[in-house]
Amino acid sequence: MKKHLLSAGDLTRDDAIRVLDTAQELLGVAQRPIKKLPTLRGRTVVNLFFEDSTRTRISFEAAAKRLSADVINFSAKGSSVSKGESLKDTAMTLQAMGADAVVIRHHASGAPHRLATAGWTNGAVVNAGDGTHEHPTQALLDAFTMRSHLGTDGGVGQDLAGKNVTIVGDVLHSRVARSNALLLHTLGANVTLVAPPTLLPVGVDAWPVETSYNLDDSLEKADAVMMLRVQRERMNASYFPSAREYSRRYGLDTARMNRLPEHAIVMHPGPMNRGMEIGADVADSGRSVIVEQVTNGVAVRMAVLYLLVGGATNDEGEA
């Protein structure tokens, strides 16, 4: 595996399966009386969040703490960043404090890549969402959740070959959709992106996916349906006529859910807009694995941190 996790596209099939298998073992830690492993004792993980986030930040924090790492949370609000500090200076400060891993969320696409390649820090960089670019750990936890439901015997060692995954909603602004499209393709799944034409990015025809403007067409064959959040904060242009029309055409309601195959699962990266892209009764139904995605997220992030900084790192002179 590479030193950093910047894009889901950096993972080979073997890398991805290794992360998922490691996560499968680490999932058991949550059921134990002592939910902690000593593996990252003495390592420092910095959560560098330039953008608001609740679940990703606490998920990374829980993951690092369960591995006994020291966690430093840094959020842009109320910090030196709000006083105008640059990413470079922030990074060099963290380097001076000895960060072994930097988990970064940034509103600018490419910020994690800049941090990883500019030489400002020696730590491993984990992309926790950058702009409208990528969110690789979300894709890994989604793949993990799909594999545990759709694979045979819990899916250990398997990929997602031949599974049909439909991703619905605001693909244009969604880093979750981008990372999922790349990772699911690597794992052999067939991805269909469904969105109104205005919410599909330019150049989507070069992605390893199919696209459709009509949700109803792909329901019958879907093994998993992933609903994306309508990002109201990014809806400053007229991407669709009204929320009600969007919900009618692209929302997952009970009638649509009932047309899914018996084994199909319903996913959502959260936070949900109930009644908008997903109906409340769908979100709470037995098909929905949304809460499980959160649980799996901690295990997957533990696996990523373990694989990146659990062994020998550069400055320890690998044998």
Next chain:
Amino acid sequence: MVHPADGPDAVPGPVLPPSDETSVRTVLDDGEIHRALTRITHEILERNHGSAEVVLLGIPRRGVPLARRIARRMGEVEGREIHAGALDVTMYRDDLRMKPARPLEHTEMPDDVDDKIVVLVDDVLMSGRTIRAALDALGDLGRPRAVQLAVLIDRGHRELPIRADYVGKNLPTALTEKVRVQLTEVDEVDDSVSIVGSSGGGAA
């Protein structure tokens, strides 16, 4: 596989190319391994007055099939089905930072370990560091009444104050030699224990 220490057994090392300088001496064949495990089974039962309180946990990779074999024999003697578990110690090792992160093995608990007598099973005991890691791992899973250790081979060279309660065979070795345990379940060849030593002294 070759054991450089009783250390990273879990990692399948590169298979040594057969070389003229390397001598392979078989110490135990499959019949002898079978008899040693049968004896260990009876010793465990005798010491613990039956199997009621005993939980068998194998340490991956080769400790796991050994623990299963002991469990099967124990079941035959006791007349009930007994399952062995597996305890992966990778996350507790003290040499994690000397190599890139390694894949984890499967941990499964057949039973609650609280107030039970846990018998750890491994193939080769050398430095004792794997067992130290196993004791730490076990401590996070519960509080056994007692922990005992069964190994197929004790080859000496201890680096920690740890000893085995049940030993298949004591095998005095030089540090330049390696002990190779092969089991049908893992290696898909007949069971054997052999010493791989290089005459030149420069081990592998």
